[in-house]
Amino acid sequence: MQSSGNKFVGLWQKLFGDPIRAFGVVSVLFLISLAIAPAKNRFSEWGHYQKGYVRLIRGRGEAVTLQRHFQSGIQQIWLPDLGVVDRCTTCHVGQKEASLIDVSTQPFRRHPVIPHTSEQMGCVICHRGQGPATTVEEAHRSTLAWEQPILPARYIESSCGQCHRAPLTGTPQLNEGHRLLTRYGCVHCHTVKQPDGNSLKATDDPPSLSHIADKTTRQWVFAWLKDPQAYAASATMPNFKLSDNDARDISAFLIANSTPIPGDTASNSSPAQKAAPDPTAGASLYGESFCASCHAVQNAAGNVVGGDVGPELTRIGTKAKPEWLQAWIRNPRIYDPGTEMPHYRFTDQQAAVLTGFLQAKADPDLLANVHLDAATPEQIAHGRTLVTDYGCASCHEISGIKKPENFAPELTRIGSKPSSQLIFLPGMQHTLPDYIVNKIKQPRAFGSGLKMPQYSFNPAQIDALTTQLLSFTDRAQSVPNSLAVAATPASNYQPAGKAGQLMNDLACFSCHAINGRGGNMAPDLTWEGSSVQRKWLEDFLRNPNTLRPALIRRMPKFNLTNEEISTLSDYIMTVYQTPAFERDSMPESGYSSAQVEQGRQLFYSKYACQSCHIVDPKADKGYIGPTLTQVGARLNAAWIYHWMKNPQALRPGTGEPNRNMSDDDARGLTAFMMSQKGSGKQEAKK
Amino acid sequence: MTRQLAIRIGLVCLALACSGCNRKSGTAHLAPAPSKYGTAIVESSGGKQIAAAGTTLPQPVIVQVNDEQGNAVTGAAVQFGGPAGVVFDPQNGITDSSGQLSSNVSLGPQAGRYQISAATITKDKKVVEVKLEEIALGYQQILGRQLNDQYCSRCHDPESTPERVSNYDNLAVKPHPFTEGETLNKMSDEDLTAIIGHGGPALNKSPLMPPYGYTLSKTDIQALISYIRTVSDPPYRVPGIVYAQK
Numbered sequence: 001m002q003s004s005g006n007k008f009v010g011l012w013q014k015l016f017g018d019p020i021r022a023f024g025v026v027s028v029l030f031l032i033s034l035a036i037a038p039a040k041n042r043f044s045e046w047g048h049y050q051k052g053y054v055r056l057i058r059g060r061g062e063a064v065t066l067q068r069h070f071q072s073g074i075q076q077i078w079l080p081d082l083g084v085v086d087r088c089t090t091c092h093v094g095q096k097e098a099s100l101i102d103v104s105t106q107p108f109r110r111h112p113v114i115p116h117t118s119e120q121m122g123c124v125i126c127h128r129g130q131g132p133a134t135t136v137e138e139a140h141r142s143t144l145a146w147e148q149p150i151l152p153a154r155y156i157e158s159s160c161g162q163c164h165r166a167p168l169t170g171t172p173q174l175n176e177g178h179r180l181l182t183r184y185g186c187v188h189c190h191t192v193k194q195p196d197g198n199s200l201k202a203t204d205d206p207p208s209l210s211h212i213a214d215k216t217t218r219q220w221v222f223a224w225l226k227d228p229q230a231y232a233a234s235a236t237m238p239n240f241k242l243s244d245n246d247a248r249d250i251s252a253f254l255i256a257n258s259t260p261i262p263g264d265t266a267s268n269s270s271p272a273q274k275a276a277p278d279p280t281a282g283a284s285l286y287g288e289s290f291c292a293s294c295h296a297v298q299n300a301a302g303n304v305v306g307g308d309v310g311p312e313l314t315r316i317g318t319k320a321k322p323e324w325l326q327a328w329i330r331n332p333r334i335y336d337p338g339t340e341m342p343h344y345r346f347t348d349q350q351a352a353v354l355t356g357f358l359q360a361k362a363d364p365d366l367l368a369n370v371h372l373d374a375a376t377p378e379q380i381a382h383g384r385t386l387v388t389d390y391g392c393a394s395c396h397e398i399s400g401i402k403k404p405e406n407f408a409p410e411l412t413r414i415g416s417k418p419s420s421q422l423i424f425l426p427g428m429q430h431t432l433p434d435y436i437v438n439k440i441k442q443p444r445a446f447g448s449g450l451k452m453p454q455y456s457f458n459p460a461q462i463d464a465l466t467t468q469l470l471s472f473t474d475r476a477q478s479v480p481n482s483l484a485v486a487a488t489p490a491s492n493y494q495p496a497g498k499a500g501q502l503m504n505d506l507a508c509f510s511c512h513a514i515n516g517r518g519g520n521m522a523p524d525l526t527w528e529g530s531s532v533q534r535k536w537l538e539d540f541l542r543n544p545n546t547l548r549p550a551l552i553r554r555m556p557k558f559n560l561t562n563e564e565i566s567t568l569s570d571y572i573m574t575v576y577q578t579p580a581f582e583r584d585s586m587p588e589s590g591y592s593s594a595q596v597e598q599g600r601q602l603f604y605s606k607y608a609c610q611s612c613h614i615v616d617p618k619a620d621k622g623y624i625g626p627t628l629t630q631v632g633a634r635l636n637a638a639w640i641y642h643w644m645k646n647p648q649a650l651r652p653g654t655g656e657p658n659r660n661m662s663d664d665d666a667r668g669l670t671a672f673m674m675s676q677k678g679s680g681k682q683e684a685k686k
Numbered sequence: 687m688t689r690q691l692a693i694r695i696g697l698v699c700l701a702l703a704c705s706g707c708n709r710k711s712g713t714a715h716l717a718p719a720p721s722k723y724g725t726a727i728v729e730s731s732g733g734k735q736i737a738a739a740g741t742t743l744p745q746p747v748i749v750q751v752n753d754e755q756g757n758a759v760t761g762a763a764v765q766f767g768g769p770a771g772v773v774f775d776p777q778n779g780i781t782d783s784s785g786q787l788s789s790n791v792s793l794g795p796q797a798g799r800y801q802i803s804a805a806t807i808t809k810d811k812k813v814v815e816v817k818l819e820e821i822a823l824g825y826q827q828i829l830g831r832q833l834n835d836q837y838c839s840r841c842h843d844p845e846s847t848p849e850r851v852s853n854y855d856n857l858a859v860k861p862h863p864f865t866e867g868e869t870l871n872k873m874s875d876e877d878l879t880a881i882i883g884h885g886g887p888a889l890n891k892s893p894l895m896p897p898y899g900y901t902l903s904k905t906d907i908q909a910l911i912s913y914i915r916t917v918s919d920p921p922y923r924v925p926g927i928v929y930a931q932k
Contacts, residue, residue, distance in 0.1 A: 101924055104796065112797055112824040113912070115905070153740025153795030170829035170909075173738060459742050459790065608893040611841070611857055621856035624840050648901055655837060658900035 045135050046074065049091040053108055062099050069097065074134060077122045081480055084122035086131035088139065092123075115170075125475065126159035127151055142431075147419055151470070154463060155433055158415065161471030163479050165194065165487035177468025179203075180461055184236050188395045189408035195477050195484065204236055208336065208397035213258035214265055215324045215335070219370045221251040224319075229456055231319065231366060232312035234296055234304045238453035241444065246386055252375030253383025257400060264335040265323040282357025285350060293521065293553040294340075294510070297361070307553065309340055309510055309519070317362030326355040333505065342507040345559040390451055408452070415473035423447070436466045491516030499571030506558055514576070521553055524651065529576035530583050531650075534569055536634045541565045580649070586637035591671035599672025602665055609669075612656070615676055624655060630678035641670045720763035720780060723809040724751035727764065730786055733818040736917065738828055740771075740795045746788040749804040749816060751781050758785025768802035771795055797824030799921060821916060830913025833906055834864065837898065859892035867918035874925075878911045 016022040041047055050072055057066040075089040094100045095111040095118065103109055111118070124131040128151040133139035142149040151159065157174040167175040181187060182203040192200040212221065223230070225247040228237040242250070286292075291313075296306030298314040306312075316325070327334065329351045332341040346354065375383075384401075391407040392398060414436070422435045423446055438445070440462050443452035457465065493515040495503050503509070509518035512525045528537075542565055544555040560568075577583065603609045612624040631640070639650070644666035647656040661669075732747030751762040764787045766774040771794025779787045793800050800822060805815035823831060834842075842861045844854040854860065862869050870878075877889060883899030886892040902910070915922040 104798075109796065113826045113908070154742075154792065156740065157738075169832045170825055172828065172832065173741070460744065463741060606893065608896070611894040611896075612853065622853055623851070623856060624853045646900075653836065655840065657837070657896050657898045657902075659897060660900045 046090045049107055050093060053093045056103070056108055057094075060099075066094075066097060066099070077118060077131075079122055082122065082125065082483075084125060084131060086118075086122040086124055087134055088123040088127075088129075088131065089118065090134065091136070124148075125162070126156065128159075142419065149431055152433060155467045155470050158467045158470035161468065162473055162476040163483050164485045165196075166485060173464050173467050174471065176461070177464035177466070180457070180465050181468050184238075184455065185395050186411075186465075189391055191406060191410045191412065192472060193410070193412040194487065195479065196486065201490065202395075205338070205340065206237075206395040209254055209258070209392075210397055210399035211258050211261050211264070211335065213255045214260055214321070215328075216319050216321060218251045218255045218372055218375075219367045220319050221254055222247050222370050222372060223366055225250055231315055233298060233314075234308065234312045238455045240390060240451075240453045248372060249375075249379045249383035250386050250392075251372070251383070252379045253381075253387060254398070256375060256380045257384075257398065259399065261335060263327065265321070265327050279357065279360065281353050282360075285354050286357055288557065289344065289354075290554050290556040293556075307521070309521070313358060313361055315361060315363040315366060317359040318364070318366050320358070322355055322359055325358060326351050329354050340507050340510040342510070342556070342558065343505045344556070347559075411469060412472055413474055413477065415470040415476070433466055433470060436469050437462055440465055488516070493517040495571065495575070497571070499567050502564055502568055511555075522555065525572070525576060527576055527578040527650065529573045530578040530581070531636060531639045532634060533588075533636060534573050537569050537572060538565050541568060578650070581638050581642050583636060583638055586641050586670060588637050589674065591674060595668055595671035596675045599668040599670070599675075602668050603672055606665070607659060607661075607669070628673065628676055630676060632674040632677040635673070637670055637674050640673045641666050644669050720807065721761035722759050724759035724762045724781075724785075724806055725754050725808050725814070726752045726756075727804055727806045727814055727816045728752060729804075729816055729818055732788075732791070734820070734919075736821045736823060736831075737793055739793060739797045739822040739824055742790055742792045743820060746790050747802070747804070747818060747820075748786050748788045750784075750786045751806050752785065760785055762806050765805050766791075766802065767805065768800060769794060772800055772802060774802075791820065793820055793822040797822050797827060797916070823913070823916060826909045826912045827916045829906070830909040830911070830916075833902065833910050834913055837902070838864070838910070857894055859894050861895065864914045865917055865919045867920045867922060870914060870918055871920070871922045875911055878914065879907055882907050882910060 015025050050070075053070065054067075057063050057070070060066065070093060073090075074087055075093075077084060077086040077089065089095065091107040092109075092111075094103065094108040097110055100108065100110040122131065123129070128148050130139050130148060137143065140150045157171040160168060160171050161174050161178075164171075167178065181192075182200060185202050185204050185206065187200045187202050188206075194200060220231075224237075225240065225242055226244075227239055228235040229239065292306040294307040294309035296304045296308060296312045296314075298304050298312070304312060304314075320328070324335070328341075329344070329346060330348075331343050332339045333343055387393070387398060387401060388404075391404050393401040393403045394407045397403075415432070417432060419430055419432055419435070422430075422432065424430050424435065425438060425445055428434050428438055439452075440455065440457065443454065444450050494500060495514070508514075508525075511519045511522040513520060514525045518524075532540075540555075541558075541560055544557055603615065609615075610620040610622055612622040614620040614622060614627045615629060617627075617629060643650055643656075644659070644661050645663075646658045647654050648658050728750050730748040730750045732743065732745050735743045735745060737743045747766075749764060751759045751764065753759050758781070760781055760783050762781045762785070763778065764781060765778040766776075766789050768774070768791075773792040775790045775792075777789075779789075781787050787804075791802065798821075800820045801817055802820060803815045803817050805813050807813055840850070841853045841857060842863055844852055844863060846852040846854075864870065873881075880888045881891065881895065882902070883897060885897035886895035888897075898907070
């Protein structure tokens with residue numbers, strides 16, 4: 001101990017005994033410590049990648065340009081407004097070089113073409129990860145200090161949704177996720193507040209259960225509760241995995257709680273009801289009424305064919321009581337005033353035929369094993385408790401049960417939830433996307449007593465939903481207004497007066513959109529009054545015919561009275577006018593034969609309209625656009641003229657391109673179109 | 687003394703347990719043992735699919751193992767493989783009663799073509815494989831595909847479905863389907879831009895092709911061309927890349 005102490009004193013004396021020597025030694029130590037920083041840089045990970053990049057570009061034809069663009073050292077994109085400090089471009093050096101299209105190795109790959117630049121947005125807003133990090137591990141994976149890993153490419157569209165709140169053409173997965181989130185009722189239970197303060201609204205319309213005993217039996221309710229998809233493969237109601245006893249008690253409560261509505265069941269005494277159901281008549285009425293535009297039926301091959309506006313009808317005969325079904329077909333608004341189903345104005349005879357046809361769509365196996373004893377008061381009371389516990393009233397109206405507020409966790413910022421706050425199942429990757437996927441896939445596996453039901457989504461749908469949920473980030477809430485692209489505002493447009501009532505009764509908005517409200521199955525009618533001639537509109541409402549031969553979804557016949565037709569036509573012709581032009585600015589007739597002939601030439605040679613439209617049914621074949629044999633009796637001349645000038649301005653997104661036509665050509669074509677008044681056959685003879 | 691012995695025994699036990707664990711987890715990654723062997727492997731379905739980069743293909747990839755007579759072999763081992771980033775679910779397995787194995791395939795994060803393979807071992811330990819090609823779309827191509835669905839496919843895609851009837855057969859001059867690489871690969875990006883923007887007459891072709899330059903933006907047309915290039919068959923090769931020293 002003593003000797004080593006002496007040694008140390010000796011060494012100290014040797015180095016620092018003499019002031020000049022001490023100065024020399026300190027200088028050397030200082031020099032060494034100064035050299036550490038450059039050496040660290042020289043042997044850093046990013047330095048290694050930058051050297052690799054220089055080697056890569058040296059051998060290429062455009063080496064000089066690439067070398068001029070290249071800057072060594074740490075690169076940084078700093079966007080204070082967005083809170084972005086990204087050093088990713090330190091290693092991802094070639095991401096902006098269009099000529100590196102053939103390079104597939106990272107980190108030198110060229111960034112694919114997107115509508116934004118890295119100078120504008122940085123990198124982590126879309127890709128997540130740690131912007132300021134300068135090592136591969138810290139930038140891409142979650143570490144102890146930083147836990148935001150890179151977002152897998154599978155969910156990249158979620159990043160667009162942070163600022164773009166309206167659907168984008170380039171993000172089909174995100175759009176589908178949004179559709180599923182609102183269509184499958186997720187937002188009935190989970191609140192999703194949007195940055196504008198509004199909550200996301202569901203687009204499905206779960207039926208009221210307050211009068212369910214009028215419509216169906218307790219046995220069916222039991223079978224449905226046990227497995228909704230066993231009744232209808234396309235059912236949007238999820239499976240709550242109820243025990244037999246729980247399903248028994250809930251069905252007991254719902255039936256006991258139901259109150260009848262006068263008039264929603266047809267009396268069995270009318271002779272029409274007794275008429276033997278004629279299967280062929282029923283099938284053809286079902287077809288003529290275009291029920292399949294909204295309702296699907298599973299065919300023999302197991303495919304669900306038809307629309308998804310209304311419920312699937314594959315086993316409707318097992319569900320609906322015949323007397324209720326017949327009354328529903330006669331006028332669905334008695335049972336459900338807000339239904340999307342039109343009031344068809346069927347005769348008693350027709351309603352009976354259709355009821356018979358639908359009653360035959362039954363599956364006795366569904367209820368074969370359902371045996372329920374009469375409900376006891378205890379069961380009914382227990383059923384009420386269960387209905388409250390499972391939050392049934394979040395989606396369905398049930399008389400006597402209040403709609404619960406904030407029944408499930410709010411998802412407004414789910415996309416930024418730190419993984420330290422998540423519970424992972426064994427075998428899962430510890431990332432937020434994996435958590436969301438598994439939570440949708442097997443919600444009840446995350447603990448006992450969880451209430452979230454089991455959905456039957458396919459993997460693509462789960463990915464789409466996850467993409468949408470990942471877009472609900474902290475950043476989405478704090479994006480500056482200058483960058484946010486607002487969602488299309490929801491429209492609650494309601495036409496006025498008698499015509500408005502009639503349009504609600506006929507459920508026009510289930511298929512047609514007007515002023516931003518309504519479906520997209522049929523044409524937008526916002527400017528219909530500028531577009532068509534009144535006589536044609538009246539004839540069409542009386543007996544709708546097909547404008548586009550290639551369509552399978554068509555306007556049904558509603559059996560309207562003359563008075564109703566005239567009310568509707570008056571309203572459409574007066575109110576639904578475009579401000580873009582005067583309806584009467586072009587004459588309906590009186591075009592010279594020279595003008596018509598000029599139009600014909602333009603139609604067939606210069607603009608080759610026959611590729612999509614038919615004027616002469618013998619020669620023309622195109623059937624993408626509407627048939628034009630009677631267009632002169634259907635459309636307004638000024639509408640045709642302005643349509644020729646720019647169809648996209650009158651109906652954005654329509655298939656017909658803008659031809660940038662001269663006024664002269666547009667006038668000629670209008671003359672030719674107006675000459676087509678349904679005499680196509682005679683003209684063909686000439 | 688006894689304490690040391692106990693520690694030693696403890697250590698040996700621990701080592702044994704560890705090696706046991708290792709072996710177990712090791713076998714889990716290996717392919718299950720085949721009970722039968724085939725001589726050939728063929729694609730049943732799932733090749734040439736299109737999906738967004740990083741996402742799962744719409745249909746699973748199904749391959750079939752056959753013997754010399756061309757009969758399906760049940761119980762043969764199949765191993766899927768592909769470039770980095772491609773994920774198979776499952777990665778390997780045993781053919782079912784119809785001699786087939788199906789796997790859900792997720793493509794890598796980069797847009798472009800992915801060649802994936804499915805391999806089986808024959809009785810004499812030879813590896814036979816079948817190669818399939820799948821296409822991943824990036825942002826630009828996804829946008830292009832949407833525009834194609836909206837404006838182009840009604841005429842350019844000859845396939846008709848009840849939901850979307852094709853107009854191809856009605857046209858006097860037939861349009862080129864976008865997969866027709868033999869014709870379209872010969873056209874430069876400038877030619878395609880001209881014909882999309884100004885219609886067929888721009889290149890002295892049929893006026894049945896209308897101009898879309900007043901309807902689609904420049905970005906839209908570029909996206910469309912990028913999509914056409916991605917789906918073309920045979921694949922499109924970018925012209926004019928110069929390799930100075932290679």
